[in-house]
Amino acid sequence: MNAMDIAVGIFLALGCFFALTGAVGIVRMPDFFSRLHPAGKNDTLAVTSIMIALLIRTVEYDYHWTVATKLLLIVGIIFVTAPAASHAISKAAFLDGLKPWTKPGDTEASNE
């Protein structure tokens, strides 16, 4: 087990942790809008960490460099599409008049 293996393991574990956090967050959050936060964000970093781990592997095993560029491309596309999807879903709910959950007693949080 060399340094590369350890780095790959750390990034894969981090990716799994964030993917799991996203899933748990969807269950634990109180309403639709707050569920979008773990769903939209943690998945982005989860995919990024897993791709970093795979990038290290492609360098280590001396794969053709096009493999690495495709992995980077996946990260780039996730970074653009994940917020766009979150925005589209939340806008649909907002226009439909869904009221966001607010903490009981939180007077500052205005419900428009």
Next chain:
Amino acid sequence: MARRVSLLIALFAFWAMLSGQLDITVFGQAFLTVCGVISCLFVVWIASRMGIIDMEGHPVHLALRAIAYVPWLFWQIVLSNFDVAMRVWHPSRPIAPRIIRVPNTTRSDLATVIYANSITLTPGTVTIGVDSATNELIVHALTKETADAVLTGDMERRVKRLEGVA
């Protein structure tokens, strides 16, 4: 015209990244490279016929300043993830969601999109929509702190710097 040339270069760089067939001393790869160049020229021709090669369709003028913006955004995303992960796993689930309206003074539509997209990616905030009548972004924030962080306008300044205004 300069924008078309830069689109052609960008498309060919993209093609080269995906194919990797650039050893023109080998007949097969030279053939593929020529095919790639022809495809790129064809795409540029179609795009210019459609009139979509403009500031928005091919924002090459932002490329240099994006080098400063993207690493900062990436770091914010990492912080955001740890923050949201903490709130998900914390036993008492310390959140106080709210909807806020954020003034938006970016000039172009493209900068507004970059700003809204960045808000969604960073700590505990999701952009719901743009109110073009009052020029405000409607943002759902997970906590009061994250709402205040957006309202300080630090990110807006950075987006405007990216846009080249401030």
